[in-house]
Amino acid sequence: MSAxxxxxxxxxxxxxxxVQAPAADISRQSALLRRNSPLGCLLTLSMMLGLLLIxxxxxxxxxxxxxxxxxxxxxxxxxxxxxxxxxWRTYSRASSRHTAEVVAPLFEQLAAGMSGxxxxxxxxxxxxxxxxxxRVLRSAGFLTDASVPQEDFFTGRFGQTDFMLGDLKWxxxxxxxxxxxxxxxxxxxxxxxxxxxxKERSLSREVRRTDGARGTRELREHRxxxxxxxxxxxxxxxxxxALRPAAEGLESVNAALGASLVFFSAxxxxxxxSRTYLLPRAEKPLALRTLSEESAARQGLxxxxxxxxRLMERFHCWTNDQxxxxxxxxxxxxxxxxxxxxxxxSPHVAVSFTGTRMHVGxxxxxxxxxxxxxDPDPKATAREIYExxxxxxxxxxxxxLNTRIWTKR
Numbered sequence: 326m327s328a329x330x331x332x333x334x335x336x337x338x339x340x341x342x343x344v345q346a347p348a349a350d351i352s353r354q355s356a357l358l359r360r361n362s363p364l365g366c367l368l369t370l371s372m373m374l375g376l377l378l379i380x381x382x383x384x385x386x387x388x389x390x391x392x393x394x395x396x397x398x399x400x401x402x403x404x405x406x407x408x409x410x411x412x413w414r415t416y417s418r419a420s421s422r423h424t425a426e427v428v429a430p431l432f433e434q435l436a437a438g439m440s441g442x443x444x445x446x447x448x449x450x451x452x453x454x455x456x457x458x459x460r461v462l463r464s465a466g467f468l469t470d471a472s473v474p475q476e477d478f479f480t481g482r483f484g485q486t487d488f489m490l491g492d493l494k495w496x497x498x499x500x501x502x503x504x505x506x507x508x509x510x511x512x513x514x515x516x517x518x519x520x521x522x523x524k525e526r527s528l529s530r531e532v533r534r535t536d537g538a539r540g541t542r543e544l545r546e547h548r549x550x551x552x553x554x555x556x557x558x559x560x561x562x563x564x565x566x567a568l569r570p571a572a573e574g575l576e577s578v579n580a581a582l583g584a585s586l587v588f589f590s591a592x593x594x595x596x597x598x599s600r601t602y603l604l605p606r607a608e609k610p611l612a613l614r615t616l617s618e619e620s621a622a623r624q625g626l627x628x629x630x631x632x633x634x635r636l637m638e639r640f641h642c643w644t645n646d647q648x649x650x651x652x653x654x655x656x657x658x659x660x661x662x663x664x665x666x667x668x669x670x671s672p673h674v675a676v677s678f679t680g681t682r683m684h685v686g687x688x689x690x691x692x693x694x695x696x697x698x699x700d701p702d703p704k705a706t707a708r709e710i711y712e713x714x715x716x717x718x719x720x721x722x723x724x725x726l727n728t729r730i731w732t733k734r
Contacts, residue, residue, distance in 0.1 A: 332719040335438040337711050340431055341704060347426035348703035355419040355698040368408040375404030416698070423696040424453045427703075431711050432479070439715075441484060441722040449481025449488075449718070457491035461590055465684035466602055467614050467675040470498035473586075477694040479714075483721040488591040490717050492694055495586040495612035521547075585693040586612050587713075589685040591721050593678060597653060599646035600626070600679050603662070606641060607672035612688045616643060633659040639666055639674070653678050661724050668716075685720065 378401030382394045432451045439447040455478030462471035477492040528544040608615050626643040636659055644650035666674050673688035693713050697706045
């Protein structure tokens, strides 16, 4: 993502000189997180072999010697769990160091030297474990899940405009289902249970009829596959318990490494009561809402046509007040939104105007503002983070929000 060049900011090379040494050291220490490294290859091979042994042991339950099955599963747990735990601990240490010794200094130097064309200064703070308040996320109106995990929260003022900037892990979203969808889901689960029960009764009759000569193994496997069953009996529960620490560690790594939805919200400096949404034509259901004419009408929204053809090609536009929406979306602002959308490396951009604030959401296909430990070049990673910070922290200037202070109703 490239900067919009409407602000003055320190040159990256000068900023990089201050974090080069710790960034290089962290890159060396995190080498095992790279799959192409010798140690990374060994750990990956160990985890794959461990998973195969566990699956093989579970498959042989009831048909092979219990000692052999237990040995296969136990060995698999060790081969899978220990490397996973090592990766988790290495990632956690490296990520914490990178945040404290690279990202935070980058932001501090940027905050100290960034200014707008009219002299507006950036005054902000960085909270690595902070989060955009859920009430703000909900008020934006375009997110499918306002409770999605977050990290890397920036908040403050650029000139006279207060803003919030956050990194939302959209791949972990759990969109709320409608009442109709929940009912369909319950009906589907009930049908699965009924089908399973019919087959269970049929297999049980076959086992009793043949005095266990036929169908015993098939009945055992069928019972293990019961819908909603979380484990294969005592052994399955023991395997789950043994793997839990490694699974939790890998889940936390996955959450931290997940692709970002960069969310920006700022005071629009105009008083309005309407709701206006620019939703992407390129849909991303897990991250951004979509509206049909029927669902929009239920919310009191109607389609809106804008003079800027670039916006109409990229967005579905909805509002509950056509006159006020056109008062907000001036030609200059439409041009600024089009320019930003064209600069971003994503077709999944949403914009809304609600509650006297302007909100922007950008769905990325990678983790932003964080280290890429798979990349052996720490400078390239730092440059990407720095350019992202410059781009998103300068949005208040890009949208000329400070000048709107003087045009309030």
